[in-house]
Amino acid sequence: MTDILRSYTDLSPSTPRFHVSTVLQSIINALPLTFDQSTRAVLVRLLLKDLKTLSSKSRLFHKDAALALLALKTLGRVPVGSEPLTEASSLCTLLELSSSLYKEDRNASSEALKCVANTLLLYDHARVTFISKEVSGGEFCASMLEKATTPEQLFTLSRIMFLATASPSSLILSLVEDKRHGRTIIDVIAMKIDIVLSNVLGNKAFARDAMSELLKFSFNLLLHYPKLHGLASASSRRRRSLSISSNSPASMIGNSYHDVVVRTMDLLEVVFSFHFPSNSNPDSREVREAFKNVLVGSAMSADTSLDELVSPLLALCTRICMMDKTSRKRVREWIIPPNLDRSYPLDERDDFLGKCIRLLGSVYHLRLKATVGEMLYAACDCDPSILSSLIGYGHVAGFLFNKGILSAPPPPSNDPHSSQRVVNPITGTYDTMPPGGLNSHIAEMTEEEKEIEMDKLFVLFDRLDRSGAPPPDQRKTAHSTVKSKRTPK
Template identity: 25%
Template sequence: MSNAINVKRAAVASLMDQLRADVTEKKLTPQEELAILEKLKVYGRTVAGSDAIYSSEGIIFLAEVASRPDNPDSSREALRCLANALYLDRQTVQYFIDAGYVEKASEAYKSENVDDEFLLGRILFFSTTFSKDDKLLDKWVNEHHLVENNIAAIARHATAYATAASTASSQAVSMMQTMALQDTLKLLYTLTTKLPDVSTTLGPTIPHLLSLLSSIPLQSSPLQPPTHHVLDALSNIPPTTPDSQASYFPTSDPTLHVSKILKILDKAAIPATSATSSRSTTADDFDSRAASLLKLLIEIYPPSPDVVKQLIRDTLLPSEKERSLPLGSQNSATLPARLLRLASSPTTTNTRIILQTLLFVISDEDPVKFVKNVGYGHASGYLMMRGIPIPSEALEEIAAESGEEGGSGKRINPITGQYLDDELKAMEASNVKGLEGMTDEEKEQEAEKLFVLFERLNRTGVINVENPVRTAMQEGRFEEIKSDNEDSDDDDNEAGKGKGKAKA
């Protein structure tokens, strides 16, 4: 193995020497120079044995070749060598930056040739991502038009994709153009994470990004690139300015863009199947890529017009019809049910909290509304994590008063979110006794269990609400009965306090 590496090292060094010699001797034809660079590109796909490429001198020399305007083919091949090197060895990024070639790449990035855009966009993405000097980034932006050229590239892609969508031609956008778009979007994402005042600096990209989102067909795996990269960028540019909000919510159709975003979420939100312990590919895709999509909806909701807010709530929150089953039931395939399963799944490690945050935000960040919208079982963990007290009224059985908009007046189990009538019917169908089928002694035992449970939870700080059994006793809904056997255990003493017979 070491001998093969040495042979490769010598071959790479020889090729680099031939290129250096030609700078003064000019013996190579453009075709010969291109052939040498193509060989270097192949060798440079692995670091071992490619010392002459990965050294500071090698990177600087290739950058110089890439900057020559007289032979575009050789220039692009040198850029390919550089892109491979910067990807495989981060130290080469610093060599490239220190030599001042990011400035030249930023200027050249204005090229409308998609091959140039792809290569320069990738090199600039690595340079901006791994640069440790924010002052240099400011210089690239303010003196060398990095942001300006990035926005212009995105605008060109938006026009091309819109044209393709309007003509329904799958061939209108080439594979090379799609690859160039992806690297341009990755560069934009880095800029959104590093530049100050992102809303002002990069806000002009929003209409182009939304146009792209509207034009890109909905894929079977909807969070694949370039859609994923568009969402990444949008999620980092808050719609805080009047112009950006006008782009998101056009007067002619305020729901236009949000509807597409919700369609992407609907198609992407597929939980892992309950039949197996392994996760499905789609579920993995959601957890690894959906954070930006969910964050974007969180950013969009507060400034949205009422009609858009209503659309988001209607799409993401369980409807009254869904309360015939426990909210998030495996037997329901609706988007709200799937979201609740994803939000409570131990496998969604990347998106679980942000998904719960989204549901809380569209509940107007009101814990009572949140519990009523998704059920205490789904809401309690998030509220406790945030240190938000759970008001006692959130656990009342009546969740949708008949006087409330859209309310049915039916009693709802606050834990599961299911109508109590439907819950009792399900219990009866499975031969599980409801209250109506219990003897007085069985009701007393259930009351004791419930009393002890709430007292324990209150003591541990899990919840801080009035014990509903104690409340029922105080309101006269239980009749006290004497216990013949008092146990000295604390829990049994507490249970003794709660013993009683439920009034009919």
């Protein structure tokens, strides 16, 4: 709309500030299709130019910066006409504003960073420009991330770093290997997660969003760094402070990678304990009402689900399990320790394993149910035999059925317990097997004990029938056609 453009160009240093605010507010309140491509582009360039020269002799004063940046952010939400924001000079201006305005106007500084985040989200090529030497946006925002303390700052900066590392680049090598003020980016992420975690437990605004973006940024580093490191030349590695001793991704990143694995497991423990206290049923009214109360006390949308918040963390743990054998074993032994007390049903435990098993039978949390199953499956080498042996087929029958495994898989050949005990297919607890084997065990059972075991089997069969399992005479044929799943390297 040319009227708004004309109103803005008519502004001068002598214009009353309330009138400047009115014009800027009209840009903010305008509908997305109010401006055509050329008008939007002109307004974007004018705002950038005036923001770069904030002073009492300019169209915009310092106190107008926050509203002007909000107007610029609003214009930048529509791709058509906002291309000037992708230019190196524009990105540099926004980064300079976020730094120079930080002390005197935190709100304006935050709006400048949000303009950058929106631009990187809308334009892939802007991400390349952003991390170029001309802008050095990745290094700039990494330094700001280290200084950030509030959830909103951490959310915006983590979102920018997530977008800047979406594709492999030398920035990722620099972030992981080079130290700034004695810390690598992994050390910074670990510190910020501690800060965000306390804010999450306190239901602070933007805390959960900040946690999500930090984890997504961490995922990009885990995804791209091992490949980039393998492509780097030997000479460039000599100047790096990180010592590499093997080809394993875990050893490539050394202690930093170790910290990521430990931190992920710690976060899972805390998040599950917070949302599923003790041995509570995840589908219970109490759990759902408690989460609604969390939403009320936060800045999240009322239609946000628990699945949306927790699933990305489980997906990160699954990815860690898929990356190398060492990490996979560590995660598996953390969830299912070798000395696990199996004297009572696993689904009644109040630890992380018990919560996972109860989620596998959830009706309300279908996405969480699936991601928990995938995490356990990955931790068990993507081997259904190992999964059933460690947890009990009764708990994972539905998950395995969805993968095309229609009957209980045979025990694994390398099962450390195969020569000592067998796992009850319903509860996952150990059954004491007499020397004579299964037949002797059955023969020594009383009629009452046999009826109890039959009831357990009927529960399992009923569960399979309700999940849509084919008739028994078709299961063997169908099972023989299932292709073997690829085991992670």
